[in-house]
Amino acid sequence: MPDAWVSVSLTSLALLAGLVLLAASVNMFGLSKRWDPSLKHCFVTGGSSGAGLALAKLLAQNGAHVSIVARDQAKLNKALEELEAARQNPQQVFRAYSFSVNTEAGSAAAIEAASEPFDGRCPDAFFLCAGASRPGFFVEQTEESLRTGMEQTYYAQAFTALAASKTMVQQGVKGKIVFCSSILGYFSMVGYSTYSPGKFAIRGLAETLQSEFMLYGIDVHVAFPGTIYSPGYSEENRVKPKVTLKIEETDEGATPEVVAKIILDGVRSGKFHITVDFIGNVFRSSTAGSTERNSYALDWVHGLIGYIALPIWRNSVDSTVLKHREEHEAYLRERGLRS
C-alpha cells in the first residue's frame, strides 16, 4: 500500500513540476502569441532622446513605421537621421513631430499629424516615454515644484494615453499603449517626493486601463526601468541629494539601448509589467498583488527571494538615512529651515 502512495505522490509531483515548467516556458520562450512591429505604425513620445529614441530606432530596425514626438525641433531632426540609418525597407514611414504632449490638445494634435500619412488612421502602438526627474528633499519643495513633478511624470503620459484611447476606440483600432513608469513606481526612498508619486500614478492608470481596455481589445503595457544612462540621468544627478546618491552608489544602470530592447521584447511577448533586470523582477513579483502576472511560476521564485532580500536591503537604506541626520541638520540650519 505505501509503495502505491509513493508512486502516486511522486507522479503527481512530477506532473505538477512539469506543468509549472510549461507555464514558465510559455512565457520564456514566447510560445504565446507574439506581437510583430513590422509595418505597424508606432508613435513614440519623448522620442528624441534617451530610452524613447532607443525604442524608436529599435522599432525602425524591426520594420515598423515610426513617428517620434518631442518638443525640440533640432533634437527631433537628429533623431530622424538616426531612424533613417536603421531603415529596413523602403515602405517604412519615418516622421518627427514637434508638439508638447503634456496637454490633451497637444497630444491630440500630435496624433492627428502623425495619422495624416496613413489617411487619418491612427497609430497602432503608442510608446509613452516622455518624462523627467528633479529629485530633492521634500522640505525644500513648493506647491509649484510638486506640481511640476507630476507634470513631468504623470501628465506627460496620461494625456497622450487619453487622446490615443479616444482615437483608437473611435476608429476601432485594437492597438497598444506602453507606459514608462520606473522602479520608483514600485518603491520609494529619500529624495524622490517629486518623482515617485507621478511614477506610482502611471502605474495606477495602467492598472485601471489594463482592466478597462478589455472592453476594446486594446493592450496595456507598463515598463519599470531602473537607472538609465541617458542625458536625463545626468540632469537628474545634478540636483539629487547627497544621501540619495550615496544609497544609489552601488546601482548598476543600463544603457537606453538595453532598456529599449527589453521593453520591446516585453511588448512582443505580451507582458503587462515589464522589468529590466533581476532587481526589477524581484520588485515586480513582490508588489504584484492582483496584477496580471507574466509567469505565475517564476514570480514565486522572485517573490520568495524578495521576501527575504528586500527587508535586508531596506534596512541598509534606512541605516544610511539615519546616519545622515547630523549632516542634514547642518544643511537645514544653513538654509534657515530650522528654528
Place this chain on the structure above:
Amino acid sequence: METKLITAAVALLLGALFTLLLSYTMLFSKKWDPKGKHCLVTGGSSGAGRALAVELAKAGAHVSIVARNPERLQKALEEVEKARKTPEQVFRCYSFAVNTESGSVAAIEAASEPFGGRCPDAFFLCAGASRPGFFIEQSEASLKQGMEQTYYAQAFTALAATKAMVKQGIKGKVVFCSSILGYFSMVGYSTYSPGKFALRGLAETLQSEFMLYGIEVHLAMPGTMYTKGYEEENVGKPKITLKLEETDEGATPEHVAGVILKGVRNGKFHITVDFIGNVFRASSAGASERNSYALDWIHGLIGYIALPIWRKSVDTAVVGHRAEHQEYLRERGFLSV
C-alpha cells in the same frame, strides 16, 4: 524516542519564535497616545475625517478640524464636543481649502494659534473625493480634477505640515488616507486610482526621508466606506464597476476611523481595514516596512492563490460587458460611422 523528542523540541522552538515575532510587533512596540496631543484633521467635517476627529476627541486629544463648508464644520464640531473627555481639550474648526500650499499653511497657522504658535503633533489628511467614469469619457480637466481631489488634496498639507514640524523640531506624525484602489485598480477608476497610487508613492518616499527628522508616516488604505461621499461617487459610476462591486462589504466611517487610529497608535505604516485589505497589503508590500513579517507571510500566501482567481472573475465580467458597452458608446456618438 529520541527523534520524537527532538522533533517536539524543534516544533516548540519554532512555535515559540513565531509567537515571539507576532507578539513583538503587537505588544512590545511603543504605542502612541493621542491624549494631550494636538491633532489636525483635514476633510474633518464629514466621512472618515469627522469620525476620526470624534475618535481622537474620545482619546483625549486636542482636535482641529479643517474643511471648506462652514455649516458642516460647525455640525462636526458639535459632535466632537459631545466626545469631550476633559475640560483642557481644545476643539476648533477652521474653514480653508487645503489643496494649495498657501491654504494649508494658513490652516496650520490658524490651528497653531491657541497653542502659542506650536504646530500640531499629528496631521490626519482625510480630504478627498471620487468621481469614477470611463476613461474615454474623461478630459484633461477631469483627469486633473481627479488628481486634485485625491493627491493634491493631501500632498500640499503634508508639505506645509512637514515644513512647520521640521522648523519647530516637532517629532510628529503625518497620516495619509489613500485607498485599497491604491493597491490595485480596475475599470472605471482612471480619475481616482492614479491619485491614490500617488499618495502611496509620496508616503513611501516620506517614510524613508522622515527618518532624518524623527517624523512618522502612516498610510491608510480603506475600501468602501458608507459615507455621503460614497453615495455621490456611485451617481456617476459605470454600471460595470457597480456590478463588480456588488458583493463588496463596506464599512462605516466610524469603524474605519477606529481601525486607522488603532494602527497609528501601534505604529503601523500601511493600515488596512479588513481581511481583503490585509491580503492586498501583504501581496503588494515589496520593500515597504511590514507591520508583521510573520502574519504577512500567511496573508501573502492566501493572496498568491486567491487574488488571481478573483482577478480572473473581474476580467471575465469586463469582457462580458463589451457588447453593452459598444451600445453605450454608439448612443453617445462615440464610434466612427
